[in-house]
Amino acid sequence: MTVSAHSDARSGISVARLAERGADLLRQEDPDLHAILDRENRRQARSLVMVASSSVVDPSVLACLASPVVNVTAEGYPGRRYHAGCAQVDEIEQLAIDRARRLFGAEYANVQPHSASVANELALSALLRPGDVILGMDLHQGGHLTHGSRASFSGQYFQAHGYGLDEHGRIDIGAVRALARRTRPRLIICGATAYSRTVDFAAFRSVADEVGALLLADISHVAGLVVAGLHPNPVDHAHITTTCTHKQLFGPRGGLVLLGRDATTPVPGGHGSTLAEAMQRSVFPFFQGAPAVNVIAAKARAFDRCATTEFRDLAARIVDDARALADAFARFGYRVVSGGTDNHIVLLDLTDTGLSGLVAQNALESVGILVNKNHVPGDRRPASVTSGLRLGTNTLAVRGAGPVDMPTCARLADRVLRAVQPRGDRDFHLDAGTAEQVSADVAALCERWPLPRYPADDLACTTPAWPS
Numbered sequence: 090m091t092v093s094a095h096s097d098a099r100s101g102i103s104v105a106r107l108a109e110r111g112a113d114l115l116r117q118e119d120p121d122l123h124a125i126l127d128r129e130n131r132r133q134a135r136s137l138v139m140v141a142s143s144s145v146v147d148p149s150v151l152a153c154l155a156s157p158v159v160n161v162t163a164e165g166y167p168g169r170r171y172h173a174g175c176a177q178v179d180e181i182e183q184l185a186i187d188r189a190r191r192l193f194g195a196e197y198a199n200v201q202p203h204s205a206s207v208a209n210e211l212a213l214s215a216l217l218r219p220g221d222v223i224l225g226m227d228l229h230q231g232g233h234l235t236h237g238s239r240a241s242f243s244g245q246y247f248q249a250h251g252y253g254l255d256e257h258g259r260i261d262i263g264a265v266r267a268l269a270r271r272t273r274p275r276l277i278i279c280g281a282t283a284y285s286r287t288v289d290f291a292a293f294r295s296v297a298d299e300v301g302a303l304l305l306a307d308i309s310h311v312a313g314l315v316v317a318g319l320h321p322n323p324v325d326h327a328h329i330t331t332t333c334t335h336k337q338l339f340g341p342r343g344g345l346v347l348l349g350r351d352a353t354t355p356v357p358g359g360h361g362s363t364l365a366e367a368m369q370r371s372v373f374p375f376f377q378g379a380p381a382v383n384v385i386a387a388k389a390r391a392f393d394r395c396a397t398t399e400f401r402d403l404a405a406r407i408v409d410d411a412r413a414l415a416d417a418f419a420r421f422g423y424r425v426v427s428g429g430t431d432n433h434i435v436l437l438d439l440t441d442t443g444l445s446g447l448v449a450q451n452a453l454e455s456v457g458i459l460v461n462k463n464h465v466p467g468d469r470r471p472a473s474v475t476s477g478l479r480l481g482t483n484t485l486a487v488r489g490a491g492p493v494d495m496p497t498c499a500r501l502a503d504r505v506l507r508a509v510q511p512r513g514d515r516d517f518h519l520d521a522g523t524a525e526q527v528s529a530d531v532a533a534l535c536e537r538w539p540l541p542r543y544p545a546d547d548l549a550c551t552t553p554a555w556p557s
């Protein structure tokens with residue numbers, strides 16, 4: 090039997106035609122779903138997105154996600170699959186692995202985790218036993234659910250202790266060391282979701298070494314800055330580094346595990362297994378089955394884009410924008426947690442304004458400005474309400490907004506936050522005049538900063554792009 094037809098270009102299906110066919114079928118056969126997706130496209134184009142965990146994937150990344158490679162079942166790893174038909178999938182996954190290793194200077198990369206949370210789960214499971222002590226940044230101080238919060242497996246299966254910020258809003262490594270000496274963790278987690286300052290991975294490693302702990306660095310929020318050399322790279326400091334691929338790597342929703350010089354370090358109590366071997370087994374077959382190969386292709390594409398000088402320029406703009414945004418909010422009288430920012434995050438403490446984070450978030454969303462409510466240090470409100478706002482500049486920067494534009498963005502938000510009348514912690518009234526004026530200004534800015542390389546006709550729609 091010959092398989093030559095499979096490699097004949099004439100028998101292939103063009104990616105563009107397939108996408109067009111899919112869109113046509115969706116429009117004809119499922120107009121309800123098509124209309125929702127269409128509205129979502131327009132909402133994104135017409136919103137001023139300052140959600141710190143958001144970014145915008147390139148259309149070429151979207152093309153990978155929509156590729157028929159999604160049809161392939163491919164349990165295992167390149168060259169060692171449990172299913173036939175994986176030749177291209179092997180090439181794709183190897184490309185993604187090679188690109189990830191090059192990007193971060195890593196010895197080992199695993200591109201299969203479905204998310205950074207899963208990457209953290211499988212790392213903790215591979216290295217610890219239930220009941221072991223872990224130390225991570227407290228969720229209310231800027232840490233992540235998977236860093237030891239009682240609301241997640243990490244705080245339920247392990248005995249978790251949390252470190253926080255000092256009176257200047259910084260991680261006090263001396264306090265972390267003292268806590269580590271007292272609690273003797275088997276694993277320390279560094280990295281955060283709402284911390285605007287640089288994380289000193291070398292200092293964390295010295296604490297880990299002193300108490301005989303492993304160190305996990307979760308760089309989900311700052312991975313792009315790491316790639317661009319604008320934040321220290323943890324790969325050779327931490328025993329394990331995890332990240333998602335959608336925030337600052339501008340890729341698909343997914344996770345990534347990286348190991349540096351400790352890739353060949355034996356796992357304590359691991360019967361001779363190295364960290365690399367343990368992580369490889371923990372991803373598959375322990376935690377996951379068949380990987381999402383279309384997502385892996387999209388990761389490979391995103392990693393390639395992150396290796397460019399244009400990406401380094403973008404990363405620099407992200408940081409410059411955040412600094413300018415923090416300065417502008419401070420000038421408007423807001424309390425910026427940590428006194429400013431070294432990365433893309435600006436955390437505002439609204440305690441003195443009388444607004445809850447929820448009211449502020451919803452009032453801003455009503456005019457097309459998207460941020461998220463967030464706990465701030467000392468917050469007494471529940472996580473569903475909070476007293477703070479977290480903003481980020483990934484999306485503004487990729488749409489072309491620069492530091493000179495940040496006072497405009499802050500002023501628009503300030504106009505709403507000054508005008509809004511809270512009715513308790515959950516409801517509010519915003520006068521129609523302010524809502525209309527700010528909405529129009531937001532629309533004009535979004536038109537000035539179209540989604541990069543997206544077809545511009547998304548903006549032509551007159552349907553409101555956000556809830557009124």
Ligand code: DSN
Nearest residue numbers: 141142233282283309
């Ligand atoms: N980790 C959450 C955040 O930072 O918003 C979700 O990505």
